[in-house]
Amino acid sequence: MKKIAIIGCTGSIGRQTLEVVRANPGRFEVVALAAGRNRAALSALAEEFHPKYTALAQDGAPMPEEAYAESDVVVVAASGFAGLCYALEAVRAGGRVALANKESLVCGGELVLAEAERCGAELIPVDSEHSAIFQALGMRRDAPFSKLILTASGGPFLHHTKKELARVTAAEALRHPTWKMGPKVTVDSATLLNKGYELIEAHHLYGAPYEKLSAIVHPESVVHSIVCFEDGAALAQLGYPDMRVPIQLALTCPERLPCAPQLNFEKLAALHFERLPEEKFPCFGLALAAGKAGGTAPTVLNAAAEVAVGAFLEGGITFPRIAETIEGALSKIPREEAESYEALAAADRRARDCARRLVGVE
Ligand SMILES: NC(=O)c1ccc[n+]([C@@H]2O[C@H](COP(=O)([O-])OP(=O)(O)OC[C@H]3O[C@@H](n4cnc5c(N)ncnc54)[C@H](OP(=O)(O)O)[C@@H]3O)[C@@H](O)[C@H]2O)c1
Structure with missing residues (x-):
């Protein structure tokens, strides 16, 4: 047991x-x-x-x-x-x-x-993308690779214009096309902040410099991520979008136990990949920049995002204001070194206060 x-x-x-x-x-x-x-x-x-x-x-x-x-x-x-x-x-x-x-x-x-x-x-x-990389690296985090490509469903607003994005509601943002998740991460998938987060996570988990990390839209959410190697080979992990698979694997690995249905490749017919439309979703770039800056910057980004997404879910701010709030907090709170939990917790508190002022809830 x-x-x-x-x-x-x-x-x-x-x-x-x-x-x-x-x-x-x-x-x-x-x-x-x-x-x-x-x-x-x-x-x-x-x-x-x-x-x-x-x-x-x-x-x-x-x-x-x-x-x-x-x-x-x-x-x-x-x-x-x-x-x-x-x-x-x-x-x-x-x-x-x-x-x-x-x-x-x-x-x-x-x-x-x-x-x-x-x-x-x-x-x-446990995250499906990082579990996919873990599996493609032979259930290790320290194996060599030349590039990691994280897949993104693109969320519910992938093909919205900027004008349409300004009018989306919380209920629409909570309708994720392929995954059923908690409210914060679902909204983060709609803003693509989540994909920025995942690149930062991959940077830490796999010791990957940011130039070896990228994200690509894959609307079917069947390929959970791709590892590229020096010789041009690429290994991907595939499966129906079901979080119980990476959860169970994290409990039992290297052992695999029955969990979800096998993929039916004849029924799948086609898998699609397309460029991530970063320009429409500023949260992605903000996350990446904060990840590269390091120190307390990602904590400020995250705290502002938690406040802004909370306000969006309550109908207090529009969808584009999530990114504006994050950007505002990042510009107002200078980056500091983050050597301890206490330093991060202090940055988190400061950024929350700042973001609350920015969204208008003190
Ligand atoms: N859902 C997914 O498919 C998915 C995939 C990859 C990664 N993640 C990540 O996994 C985490 C959880 O996501 P989720 O979707 O499961 O969120 P969720 O449905 O909103 O659930 C959050 C859980 O955290 C608990 N919690 C909140 N504050 C806590 C605290 N201070 N101490 C102890 N427990 C606390 C909540 O308890 P109460 O209900 O009692 O408030 C609830 O059990 C997030 O970081 C998310 O980004 C989720």
């Missing part, structure tokens, strides 16, 4: 992790469950899985260190900057960490990777 802890158990990734547990009776024991604010859902899951430890962030009682130490795998699936703290605690326990939370690598990639190395933790990506 593999002992697992799930941080963010009530969300999209957390629940799909528990589906994997249900589908493999006798394989996994859930020792710890943590959530943010959804007490009822956490209680229901605790009743079903009988974890030794539970924690609700809203109560201010953190998950005890023993919960990490007693787990064979910690699934970090909390959303937002809050995930960084959990990712650091999980890697410091020195076991396997199945990392779904993007913000921990976007904001604190150097810190998380350095702590993972220092503590001997095994960091396995």
Whole structure:
């Protein structure tokens, strides 16, 4: 029985992790469950899985260190900057960490990777694109490659004009064409901020300089990413868009267990690829620039994005103002070095305050 802890158990990734547990009776024991604010859902899951430890962030009682130490795998699936703290605690326990939370690598990639190395933790990506790269590299993060190409569905507004983008609603942004995800990451897929995040994550996970990273639109979301090698060969990982596959692999690798239906190549007929229309989606370029700048810049970017997307979802600002808010915060808050979690947390607070002023909610 593999002992697992799930941080963010009530969300999209957390629940799909528990589906994997249900589908493999006798394989996994859930020792710890943590959530943010959804007490009822956490209680229901605790009743079903009988974890030794539970924690609700809203109560201010953190998950005890023993919960990490007693787990064979910690699934970090909390959303937002809050995930960084959990990712650091999980890697410091020195076991396997199945990392779904993007913000921990976007904001604190150097810190998380350095702590993972220092503590001997095994960091396995859950995001489908990074899992695809991990698989194409032979289930390693340190194998050589010449280029990584991350695929992007393009989101619901891929072919919208700039004029149309100015009028899209939150309900439309939440209708992702291929993936069912939590609200923040779904809106980030519509602005393409998410793809910028993923390039930053790949930079940290695979030690890839930015010139070796690119993104391409692939509307079917069947090819999850492509690794190119020096000799011109390219390896891609394919599968129906189903997050349970990378989640389960992060729990069991190198072992593969039955999970999702096999691809039917005759029915697939065609796979399409097209250039990412960066000029229509400024969040992508903003993320990439912040990633290249490093230090506290990606944390400022992320904090402003969390505030702006929250305001967009509540109908308080238009879609283009998400990018404007991020750009505004980045221009107002100077980049600093980010040697510690505390430095990042301070930048996060400053950027949130700034972004709240920019969107008009103090
Ligand atoms: N969904 C996907 O397919 C997907 C794919 C790749 C990567 N990701 C990444 O995975 C992460 C989770 O995404 P999601 O789609 O699952 O989000 P989600 O559906 O919004 O769920 C977020 C989860 O995080 C919990 N949470 C929030 N703040 C917390 C805190 N301070 N402490 C502990 N738990 C907290 C929430 O608890 P409550 O419900 O109790 O508030 C919920 O369980 C994000 O970083 C996202 O970018 C998601």
